[in-house]
Amino acid sequence: MNHAPVPSPRARWRDRLLLQEDLNFLLTNRVPRAALTRFMGWFGRIEQPLVRRASIAVWRACTEIDLSDAQEREFSSLHAMFTRALQPGARPVDMDPQVLTSPCDAIVGACGPVAGTQVFQAKGFPYEIGELFGDAEAARPWHDGVYATLRLTSAMYHRFHAPHDGTLQRLTYLSGDTWNVNPIALRRIERLFCRNERAVLRMRLDTGHAIALVPVAAILVASIRLHCMDTLLHLRTLGARPRDCAERFAKGQEMGWFEHGSTILVFAPRGFALCEGIAEGTRLRMGQALMRLPA
Known part of the structure; x- marks a missing residue:
């Protein structure tokens, strides 16, 4: 009688990991993403004390969130906790x-x-920067x-x-x-990244150099907010037409925020180069060295 070989501990660990990844992917992507995101935008702003305390307690129990450097000790809502300001000096620049x-x-x-x-979002998954920027011409300054x-x-x-002293010259919203x-x-x-809502x-x-920041929204991210707008409105209010700006920022000055976690592409x-130690998996805090300008 033939018996199936017993999986090794390494194989069992790999199978468990794949199962966890499948479950995570199913729960976060095979759901009505837009509806869930709108719901989160509404729910996160509820200031009723019982709802507020319970939702913040659940979130803190499920994540490694550190509020020790937050400017406030108490938050009016879950949204207020997500978008918290920090104590002065908490992020040296x-x-x-x-x-x-x-x-x-x-990360x-x-x-x-x-x-x-061409760049990569993950190993084996390339994409064209022209598609990310919504226009091949708009992506030309970052070729090579x-x-x-x-x-x-x-x-x-x-x-x-702001990652350096400079002026924000143009803002483009891309729906997704x-x-x-x-x-x-x-x-x-x-x-x-080319499919998701982004700015x-x-x-x-x-110094005269041009750079681009591309904040990308994601599930549960109700919106990206930017201080350079007259009022802090949802980006969709801008429409698809690029908006010229002349907003000056000093290095380290706050530009805006996400209403949940997401991604910024720089x-x-x-002529620019990644600073020493910058690689996939590196953990950074705002203000730490990321790239070095041309000599």
């Missing part, structure tokens, strides 16, 4: 003028040179440049800041879906 700093707290995803017009994918988890500080942007989804859904922020540094032109 590298003021070296030759350094482009991380605009946010993040570094795919990063490195832009191969002509350098990029970094910065993923914010739901437990992280959600605000993002709200797929989860976690590593599991990035390994399974092609061109995910393209083109900034001219005081693009710089040829």
Whole structure:
């Protein structure tokens, strides 16, 4: 009588991991994403004390969120906790003028040179930057440049800041879906960043170099908010037409925030380089060195 071979501990561990990934993917992506995102935007703002305390307690129990450096001790809603400000000095900023700093707290995803017009969201999953920017011409300054994918988890500080002294020159809103942007989804859904709702922020540094920040929304991210708008409105109110700006930011100055965790893609032109130690999996805090300007 033939018996099936007994799986090794390594094989059992791999099977469990794949099952967990499948379950995570199913729960976060095979659901009515837009409806769930709108619901989260509404629910997160409820200030009724019982709902507020329960939702914050559940979120803290399920994540590694650290509120020790928050400016406030008590929050009026779950949304207020997500979009919290920090105590002064909680994020020291590298003021070296030759350094482009991380605009946010993040885990570094795919990063490195832009191969002509192509970058990766995960190993084996390339995409064209022209599609990400919504226009091949708009992506031209970053051909053969350098990029970094910065993923914010739901437990992280959600605000993002200017990576260098400069002027925000153009803002473009691109409508799209709200797929989860976690590593599991990035390994399974092609061109995910190009499918999701996103903004393209083109900034001219005081050094004369142009850079781009591309905040990408995701499931449960009710909106991306930007201070350069007259009022803090949902990006959809802008429509698809690019908006010219002349908003000056000092290095480290707050530019806006996500209402949940998501991703910011940073693009710089040829001549920039990733700083030492920046690689996939690196954990960064806002203000730490991310890229080095051309000598």
